[in-house]
Amino acid sequence: MAVLDKIVVQNFRNIELQELDFCANINCISGGNGEGKTNLLDAIWYLSMAKSAFGSGELFNYRYGCSSFALSGLYTLPSGQQTRISIQVQEGGKQMRRDDKPYTRLSSHIGLLPVVFVSPADTSMVSDSGEERRKFINSVLSQMDAQYLGNIQQYNRLLQQRNRLLKEVSVDPALLEVIDEKMSALATPIFERRRDFAAGIAPAVQEYYSRISGGKEMVSISYVSDLQKGALTDVFRARRERDLLLHYTTAGMQRDDFVFEMDSRPIRKCGSQGQQKSFLVALKFAQYEIMKQAAGYAPMLLLDDLFDKLDMNRVQNLLSMVAGSEFGQIFLTDSNKVRLSGIVDSITSERTYYEAKGGVFTRNG
Numbered sequence: 001m002a003v004l005d006k007i008v009v010q011n012f013r014n015i016e017l018q019e020l021d022f023c024a025n026i027n028c029i030s031g032g033n034g035e036g037k038t039n040l041l042d043a044i045w046y047l048s049m050a051k052s053a054f055g056s057g058e059l060f061n062y063r064y065g066c067s068s069f070a071l072s073g074l075y076t077l078p079s080g081q082q083t084r085i086s087i088q089v090q091e092g093g094k095q096m097r098r099d100d101k102p103y104t105r106l107s108s109h110i111g112l113l114p115v116v117f118v119s120p121a122d123t124s125m126v127s128d129s130g131e132e133r134r135k136f137i138n139s140v141l142s143q144m145d146a147q148y149l150g151n152i153q154q155y156n157r158l159l160q161q162r163n164r165l166l167k168e169v170s171v172d173p174a175l176l177e178v179i180d181e182k183m184s185a186l187a188t189p190i191f192e193r194r195r196d197f198a199a200g201i202a203p204a205v206q207e208y209y210s211r212i213s214g215g216k217e218m219v220s221i222s223y224v225s226d227l228q229k230g231a232l233t234d235v236f237r238a239r240r241e242r243d244l245l246l247h248y249t250t251a252g253m254q255r256d257d258f259v260f261e262m263d264s265r266p267i268r269k270c271g272s273q274g275q276q277k278s279f280l281v282a283l284k285f286a287q288y289e290i291m292k293q294a295a296g297y298a299p300m301l302l303l304d305d306l307f308d309k310l311d312m313n314r315v316q317n318l319l320s321m322v323a324g325s326e327f328g329q330i331f332l333t334d335s336n337k338v339r340l341s342g343i344v345d346s347i348t349s350e351r352t353y354y355e356a357k358g359g360v361f362t363r364n365g
Contacts, residue, residue, distance in 0.1 A: 001298040001328035002113050004044060005082075006074040011063040012046075013039035014359035021363075023352045024076075026322075026330045026344055028365075030337035031356030037333040040361065041117065041302045044331060047073045047085050048115040048300070049139070050096055050106045058089055067091055075113060078297040085113070107153065111143045114299035116288045118306060122280040126268045130257035137258065140287050141193055144294040148193050155186040155253060167247045184232035187253050191227040197290075198223035198258060204286035205279070212278045212317045219267065219279055222259045226251045277309045281318065289326075298328030305333055307343075319343060341365070 003024045009015045014036050029037045045053040052061055062069055068090035075083050087096045096103045103109055124132045142149040162179045165171055202221045209219045226235050232252060236243070239251045260267045260279065267279055291299050303322075307315050322330065334340040337355065344351050353365030 001078060002300065003076045003329050004047075004073050004300060005076055007044065007047070008070075008072040009040065009043045010071070011066040011069040012043050012061060012071060013063060015039055015043070016063060016359060018359070018361050020354065020361055021352070022329070022331075023350055024329055025348050025350035026332060027352045027354070028340050028344055029331070029333045029354045029356055029361070030335065030340050031333075032335055035356040036359040036361070037356045038119070038304050039359070040356070041119075041304050041331055041333065043071050044073070044300070044302060045115055045117050047071055047087065048113040049143075050087065050094070050109055053117050053119065054121060055135070058094070061089065085109075107146070107149055110149060111146060111295075114143050114291050114295050115302065116284055116291065116299050117302040117304070118281055118284045119302075119304045120308060122284070123276065125280065125283075126260060126271070126276050130255070133258040134254075134256055137194055137197060140291065141197060144291060145193065148190065151186045151190050155183060155190060158183045158186070159249060159252065159254060163248050166243055166249065171244060180233050180236045183252065184236075187227060187232040190253050191225055191256075194225070194256060195223050201283075201286050201290060204289055205282050208282035208285045208321070209279055211321060212282055212314050213275070214313065214317065217262050217275065218264075219282070220261045220264075221283075222261070223256070224259060225253070225256045227253070273309045274311060274314065278314055281306070285321065292326070298326070301327060301330045303330060303332045305335070307334060307339070315343075319347060322347065
């Protein structure tokens, strides 16, 4: 597994300057709301994914009054080799380095340090539009498959080009055909990868959900795509008049969705807060399992406010899972310091404790 040994955070959100050491097992961060617990986890995510987990513009990542931030992490890779990842973000742009050597493309870094983030913000995947679910799938597949990431990036660039063309007073049909052909060539492998991923993760989600909930409900994931109707060129051709009238692309991979159900009903309508939280945790743990199999080693696991909205039975079931040998380095936050230490001390003696207050992290164990 890849292990984050040390992180340095400067002017990121409410963190002015902090240098923290971590152990290879469970690292606990306690503190009240707004003290910086989630910001620290997001900094760890940023070093893996070259962006925030929460989709906010970089302006919102700067500490108040600052115009830049910097992150640096010292990692031990599965090979035993140590490597340092650093990133500097300012108004002029973003520069990322590995062992002081700049990346020519940030996308080439994705997948080196696989990571899974379980966050209260995950509820948007249940309650919001399909865009949040697509972001999740893209995040997972991009860490496992560089070709998928490249295809998505190219497809989105062509989509922007197509939409600009559709807004013109006189649309060149020959140019539109060329763009459509290029997008279709990219859409097919994207569709196949998403379809296979949905089919592969669904049984694992049900297994983890049963372990968390005690097997009370059946959950499922299904994939919905315009490409289930045929090649994207055919779909575009059927939508041509509508696209020209509305001046944007009304079909394609950007409309894909993943339907989450419980006992054959939409989970956002029939699931309680605890059931929805259990489903989302099961989804992320299933993601963890799939990414571990793909990489050949365990990803880092970020668990933010994990126990919120879960009854004690579900918490105990979760703990029995996290305590298993299949998990690697874990970062766990909770607002209740006593509860956190009581839980973790029963799992392992290899752990560190930090308490967050105003963006300052004090080690106390």
